[in-house]
Each structure stands twice: as C-alpha cells, then as structure tokens.
Amino acid sequence: MIATASVTGLMRDIEHLGIDLRRGGYSRPMFSTAEADLRSWFIAEAERRDLSVEPDLNGAIWAWWDLPNGNREDALITGSHLDSVPGGGQFDGPLGVASALVALDELQKREISRDRALSIVVFPEEEGSRFGVACLGSRLMAGAISPDVARNLRDAEGNTFAEIARKHGLDPEHIGPQPELMAQVGAFVELHVEQGRGLIDLNQPIAIASSIIGHGRWRISVYGQGNHAGTTLMSDRRDPMIAAARMVVKIRDLATGESDARATVGRLQPVPGGTNVIASRVDFWIDVRHPDDAVTAHLVEDIREQAELIAAEESCTMEFREESISPTVSFDASLSKRLQESLPSAPILSTGAGHDAGVLAASIPSAMIFVRNPSGISHSPEEYVEDADAELGGTALADALQPLLLNVSSRAEA
Ligand code: HGY
Ligand code: MN
Ligand code: MN
Numbered sequence: 001m002i003a004t005a006s007v008t009g010l011m012r013d014i015e016h017l018g019i020d021l022r023r024g025g026y027s028r029p030m031f032s033t034a035e036a037d038l039r040s041w042f043i044a045e046a047e048r049r050d051l052s053v054e055p056d057l058n059g060a061i062w063a064w065w066d067l068p069n070g071n072r073e074d075a076l077i078t079g080s081h082l083d084s085v086p087g088g089g090q091f092d093g094p095l096g097v098a099s100a101l102v103a104l105d106e107l108q109k110r111e112i113s114r115d116r117a118l119s120i121v122v123f124p125e126e127e128g129s130r131f132g133v134a135c136l137g138s139r140l141m142a143g144a145i146s147p148d149v150a151r152n153l154r155d156a157e158g159n160t161f162a163e164i165a166r167k168h169g170l171d172p173e174h175i176g177p178q179p180e181l182m183a184q185v186g187a188f189v190e191l192h193v194e195q196g197r198g199l200i201d202l203n204q205p206i207a208i209a210s211s212i213i214g215h216g217r218w219r220i221s222v223y224g225q226g227n228h229a230g231t232t233l234m235s236d237r238r239d240p241m242i243a244a245a246r247m248v249v250k251i252r253d254l255a256t257g258e259s260d261a262r263a264t265v266g267r268l269q270p271v272p273g274g275t276n277v278i279a280s281r282v283d284f285w286i287d288v289r290h291p292d293d294a295v296t297a298h299l300v301e302d303i304r305e306q307a308e309l310i311a312a313e314e315s316c317t318m319e320f321r322e323e324s325i326s327p328t329v330s331f332d333a334s335l336s337k338r339l340q341e342s343l344p345s346a347p348i349l350s351t352g353a354g355h356d357a358g359v360l361a362a363s364i365p366s367a368m369i370f371v372r373n374p375s376g377i378s379h380s381p382e383e384y385v386e387d388a389d390a391e392l393g394g395t396a397l398a399d400a401l402q403p404l405l406l407n408v409s410s411r412a413e414a
Contacts, residue, residue: 005045005105007390010098014041015090023087025381029130030059030083031168038082038094042122045101049108051120056181057174058140059124059165065104066117074186075117076404078103078397081126081137081356088127089383091193095371095390097122099191102394103401110398114405116186123356130155132217133324138356142363143177150175156269187335187365187404190357191397193385194370195378198349205389206396207349208339209368212358214296214328215289220247220307221319226272226280237278241270243314244282247307251286254302261299262289262352285323289352293327329358332365335404339367342400353378369396 018034020027028034039061046053046063054062066072080096100120107118125136131153139145151162151172162172199207224240248265255263264287270279286303290296304320311318340346349370357366371393375382385393 005102007095007098007102007394008387010045010101011090011094011390014038014094014098017041018084020087025087025383026084026090027086027088028082028084029086029127030125030136031130031164035083036168039122042082042097046120049101049104051104056141056178057171057176058137058178059168059170059175060137060141061122062181063120064117065108065119067115072117072184074407075119075184076401077119077121077185077188078190078401079119079121079123080190080192081123083125083127083129085127085129085379087381088379089193089377089381091373091383091385092195092378093126093192095193095385095393096191099371099390099394099397102391103191103397106395106398107402107405110402112402112405116405116407118401118405119185121188126356128217128324131161132219134215134217134326134354135356135359136161138359140175141178141182142360143179144359144362147176182363185360185364186407187332187367188357188360189335189339189367189369189397189400189404190355191369191371191393192353192355193378193383194349194373195351195353195383196349196373197376198347199370199372200374200376202347204345204347205372205392206343206346207370208336208343208346209331209351209357209370210336210348211291211328211330211350212326212354213289213291213350213352214293214326215287215352215354216296216300216325217323218286218288218300218303219319219321219323220244220284220286221321222247222282222284222311222316223318224280224282224314224316225278227278229276229278232278238315239278240282240314240316241279243311243316243318244268244284246310246314248284250306250310251303254299254306255288258290258295258299260291261295263287263299263303291328291350326354326358329361331357331361331367335365335367338404339369339400342403343369343396346396369393369400
C-alpha cells in the first residue's frame with residue numbers, strides 16, 4: 001500500500017504533457033507523444049500500487065486491484081480517458097483517472113472488506129479527435145462499432161487507424177468486441193469534470209449524472225471550382241467556401257429554432273487552403289445534439305436539405321456523411337441510487353457531453369460523478385477544477401465505490 005497521493009498532486013505531475021502553444025490548452029490526440037507519455041504515467045502509477053496492468057486488444061489499459069483469490073467475476077471498474085480535443089482543458093479525462101488512483105489509495109487505507117475486484121480503466125480515443133468517432137475504444141470493446149469500419153477510419157493526414165495502430169503496437173486485425181472482458185464487468189463508475197454550469201449554479205462540488213443527451217457528427221464536403229483569386233471574376237466563380245459559409249449560418253439558425261438543440265461547426269478545412277486560391281472543396285463537420293434522438297434526426301435532415309439547396313444556388317455540389325452517432329443515454333437507475341446513498345448531498349444532473357460510461361451503459365450498469373468546474377467551460381483552456389473540489393472528488397469516488405465492492409450476498413451479511 002502506498003501513501004495516499006492527492007488528485008491535485010497527480011494532476012500536477014502531468015500538467016506539462018501535451019501543452020499546445022499554438023492553440024492554447026492541451027492537444028493530446030490518440031497515439032501522439034503526449035498521449036503516450038500520459039499512458040506511461042498511468043502505468044507507472046498503477047505499478048507503484050502493485051495493480052496488474054493489462055492493456056487490451058483495443059488499446060485500453062486495465063489496472064486491476066485483484067482479490068486475493070484472483071476472482072474477477074462481477075468486477076467493478078472506474079477510470080476515464082487521457083486523450084483530449086485540440087486545445088482542450090487539463091481536466092477532461094485525466095481528472096477521472098487521477099481521482100480513480102486516489103480513490104483506490106483511500107480504499108486501501110480504509111482496509112475495506114470487499115468481494116469484487118476493482119479495475120481502473122483508461123479508454124483510448126474518447127474524444128474521437130484523431131479518427132473522428134467519439135469513444136472509439138469503448139465502442140470497440142462493447143461491439144458498438146465494426147472492427148472493419150474502425151480499421152479504415154482516417155486521420156486528417158489520411159492515415160488509417162489500422163496503419164497507425166500497428167505502428168503503436170496494436171494488431172489491427174485483433175481490435176473489436178471483447179465479450180469475455182465485458183462479461184467480467186459488473187458495473188462502471190466514471191468521475192469527470194463537469195462540462196457546464198450545473199454545480200456552480202447549485203453551489204455544490206459534486207453531482208451524480210442522470211443522463212447524456214444524444215449527439216452525432218456529420219461531415220459535409222462542398223465541391224466547387226478551384227481557381228486563381230486574381231484572374232477569376234466574381235461572376236465566374238463556383239466557390240465552395242461561400243456555400244459552406246452560408247451553410248454554417250443556416251445550421252446555426254435551424255438549431256436555434258429547435259429548443260434545447262445544439263449544433264456546432266468547429267472544424268472547417270478548405271482544399272487546397274491557399275490565401276490566393278479559390279478553394280476547389282471545403283470539408284466541414286457538424287456536431288448536433290438534442291435530448292430527443294428523433295429531434296436530432298429531424299434537425300439533421302433539415303440541415304441536409306438546406307445544405308443541398310445552398311450548394312445548388314452556389315453552383316456547387318455536396319456530400320453529407322454521418323461519422324459518429326450516440327443515442328441519448330439514461331444511466332442505470334439502481335446503480336445511481338446506490339451512488340446517491342453514498343453521496344446524499346450530490347444533486348442529479350444531466351449532461352450534454354458524451355463519455356465512455358455513456359457507451360458502456362448499453363451493456364453494463366454505468367453511472368457518473370461530476371466535479372465542479374468554476375468556469376463552466378470545457379473543451380477549452382479555461383476548463384478548471386479547484387484543488388479542494390478535486391480532492392473532494394477523489395474522496396467522493398472512494399465513498400461511492402466502497403459499498404459497491406461488496407456484492408449483493410455479502411452486503412446482506414455486512
Ligand atoms: O464530445 C463530447 O461530448 C465528449 O467530450 N467527448
Ligand atoms: Mn471527457
Ligand atoms: Mn471531452
């Protein structure tokens with residue numbers, strides 16, 4: 001057993017990894033040096049705690065606190081992700097991993113009785129920032145994406161997941177569902193920084209999640225006529241950048257007209273992208289979210305139709321492709337109730353942010369704990385957690401996990 005680390009201490013140990021001087025914040029895409037360094041940090045911390053570190057075939061890292069008899073049936077898992085969005089915050093993902101390490105230290109210090117193994121899991125590519133699909137690692141494990149589709153996902157440079165995975169020691173032929181591993185898992189509790197203002201407005205440090213609103217990503221490619229910026233009269237242009245710009249504003253207007261909908265264009269790439277060049281193509285991505293999946297589908301169809309019209313008006317053509325879709329998820333009611341018993345003052349909050357716990361909720365009882373973020377901002381350098389709240393989160397996670405480590409039969413006797 002080691003002396004209990006602190007969440008803030010562990011977060012400080014990694015705060016230099018993946019700093020993005022150009023964008024601000026952190027850029028820690030899957031298979032980057034920064035992400036590899038974070039994985040090494042986690043593995044070292046897990047080994048210091050004598051956990052059994054077992055990377056799986058999809059690149060997730062499992063750090064097991066085994067029972068003396070080695071039985072892993074109905075195991076409890078916690079953890080989160082270490083990858084980030086481009087220019088993201090310091091806490092989105094790593095806070096859940098650091099808090100899991102500290103919660104485990106705390107449980108060992110308490111010398112609790114337990115009859116379930118506990119594993120801290122780090123899921124890869126939760127943000128989908130490199131290969132476009134959110135929660136790729138947990139989707140692969142749960143069989144929520146076909147291995148073939150995953151192998152052929154491409155990053156911005158055109159590398160396939162298979163090519164890059166192979167370079168980083170994964171065998172792309174063996175990625176995919178892990179039913180035996182899933183069968184061992186009885187429940188998943190993920191701690192995460194809150195990515196909104198709920199806890200600020202409630203003046204509380206910790207919340208329990210009720211649900212994740214549905215969300216998806218679509219890629220729109222607009223094709224026009226590339227040409228010279230100086231020799232092409234305005235009347236002679238078929239400029240996809242103009243069509244794309246009109247589409248972006250139309251997307252905003254359509255989403256604004258649908259209460260509680262959110263639609264974002266945060267990524268737009270003209271091809272070839274020269275200052276004195278009329279683009280031949282513009283690729284951009286939309287992220288659309290709404291609590292009701294039918295409304296999301298309907299809104300996306302409206303966006304597609306309007307984009308078609310705009311493309312035609314601008315004498316351009318367009319392709320519209322779904323890249324990632326996650327239905328609205330309600331977390332496991334009885335598991336969340338157990339968390340409420342352990343954390344009675346924690347309010348219940350829904351979230352607009354996706355998580356691995358949201359993906360796994362379709363196959364195993366999952367729940368989440370949120371920690372207050374005084375800025376209310378995420379996916380940005382302003383994302384923040386105060387030291388005191390970070391430590392409260394580690395303790396809250398230990399408090400939540402402790403009763404869950406006794407399965408039903410023993411609980412009756414306890
Ligand atoms: O995009 C999301 O909601 C999450 O942060 N991956
Ligand atoms: Mn996250
Ligand atoms: Mn995120």
